[in-house]
Amino acid sequence: MIIGVPKEIKNNESRVGMTPSGVFELTRNNHQVYIQSSAGEGSGFFDSDYEAVGAQIVKTIEDVYSLSDMIVKVKEPIAEEYPLIKKNQIVFTYFHFASSEALTRAMMQSHAICIAYETVEDPDGSLPLLTPMSEVAGRMAIQQGAKYLEKPIKGRGVLLGGVPGVPPGKVLVLGAGVVGIQAAKMAAGLGAHVTIMDINMKRLRHVNDIMPSHVITEFSSEFNIRKRIQTHDLIIGGVLIKGGKAPKLITADMLKLMRPGTVVVDVAVDQGGCFETTKATTHQDPTYIIDDIVHYCVANMPGAVPYTSTMALTNVTLPYVLKLANKGWEMACQEDPVLDKGLNIVHGEIVYKGIAEAFGWELSS
Numbered sequence: 001m002i003i004g005v006p007k008e009i010k011n012n013e014s015r016v017g018m019t020p021s022g023v024f025e026l027t028r029n030n031h032q033v034y035i036q037s038s039a040g041e042g043s044g045f046f047d048s049d050y051e052a053v054g055a056q057i058v059k060t061i062e063d064v065y066s067l068s069d070m071i072v073k074v075k076e077p078i079a080e081e082y083p084l085i086k087k088n089q090i091v092f093t094y095f096h097f098a099s100s101e102a103l104t105r106a107m108m109q110s111h112a113i114c115i116a117y118e119t120v121e122d123p124d125g126s127l128p129l130l131t132p133m134s135e136v137a138g139r140m141a142i143q144q145g146a147k148y149l150e151k152p153i154k155g156r157g158v159l160l161g162g163v164p165g166v167p168p169g170k171v172l173v174l175g176a177g178v179v180g181i182q183a184a185k186m187a188a189g190l191g192a193h194v195t196i197m198d199i200n201m202k203r204l205r206h207v208n209d210i211m212p213s214h215v216i217t218e219f220s221s222e223f224n225i226r227k228r229i230q231t232h233d234l235i236i237g238g239v240l241i242k243g244g245k246a247p248k249l250i251t252a253d254m255l256k257l258m259r260p261g262t263v264v265v266d267v268a269v270d271q272g273g274c275f276e277t278t279k280a281t282t283h284q285d286p287t288y289i290i291d292d293i294v295h296y297c298v299a300n301m302p303g304a305v306p307y308t309s310t311m312a313l314t315n316v317t318l319p320y321v322l323k324l325a326n327k328g329w330e331m332a333c334q335e336d337p338v339l340d341k342g343l344n345i346v347h348g349e350i351v352y353k354g355i356a357e358a359f360g361w362e363l364s365s
Helices: 020-028 047-051 061-067 079-084 101-110 131-148 178-190 201-210 222-228 252-257 267-271 306-335 353-359
Strands: 002-005 032-036 056-058 070-072 090-093 113-116 170-174 193-198 215-219 234-237 263-266 287-290 293-296 343-346
Touching: 002 061, 020 032, 020 047, 020 306, 032 047, 032 061, 047 056, 056 061, 061 079, 070 306, 079 101, 090 306, 101 343, 101 353, 113 306, 131 178, 131 234, 131 263, 131 267, 131 293, 131 306, 170 178, 178 193, 178 201, 178 215, 178 234, 193 201, 193 222, 201 215, 215 222, 222 252, 234 267, 263 267
Parallel strands: 002 032, 002 070, 032 056, 070 090, 090 113, 170 193, 170 234, 193 215, 234 263, 263 293
Antiparallel strands: 113 343, 287 293
């Protein structure tokens, strides 16, 4: 199969869909790989690194799409890529369709095979291709939140870890999944007081077992959220609905309950966000303020640490890329029910329930 890796063109997105190590495995299996020139430079990989493992370098993104049977990338295609995608072409990437009707319609019109990293699902319900980026985003949420709590950036002026004689800051984490646990781990490591909330008691028991004593758990309800946001300095939204829109756990009126300078970080922004006041931002312009509350809602947080993120992503996507390349998408998905869950749009039809439900559309049988 011919696999193409284009350069990401979303704002400040420096990750790349495949490392040279991954390309080596593909060429070793007799597949042809086209890499767009300079596609890997943001992650620390150069054209010469890819050529050394058998890839061919092409100049333009148009070349990559026109030559390839399968496109492997990181972020969803943006508007200027829509016309480049061919009928029957496999596009393997993060899509997050439920947050964008325009993207969904464009991919339906392309009649491509859209396989989404974020809905590939193991039998235990875990999401193996989303997990590493959720781990990165969860840790970064605290890193960024701590920075934006500083007074020059309109935060409360709170040091999360505190100092002797001064209590530490308070962090509220909504969601005890991968993002939430990683965020809580980082915040606890800084010495902050952490409250993590979820509606899944099994997850809360797990958190209680593995976290230090200054991380407490609480059942998530509107009443409890309204109570906690009045006293916490940094609020992390890390709720995931597989393939669907995130629930709005913090409504616009709740901002008035928070203290001025409180920072909210919405890691669920790719799925529409779990704060009602969320709107996607970029690394170039990452924050905005509503009712004196600092919002950080960058839609591609792991793109700020591209070397780590690209390595982590290729570690988990490569086995599936190899299956798709070796067997074709139909046989690969037929034989592997985990990969089959990644099918979102096929030949213009929505085949993933969460997307159809998000827009009130009909699900293809």
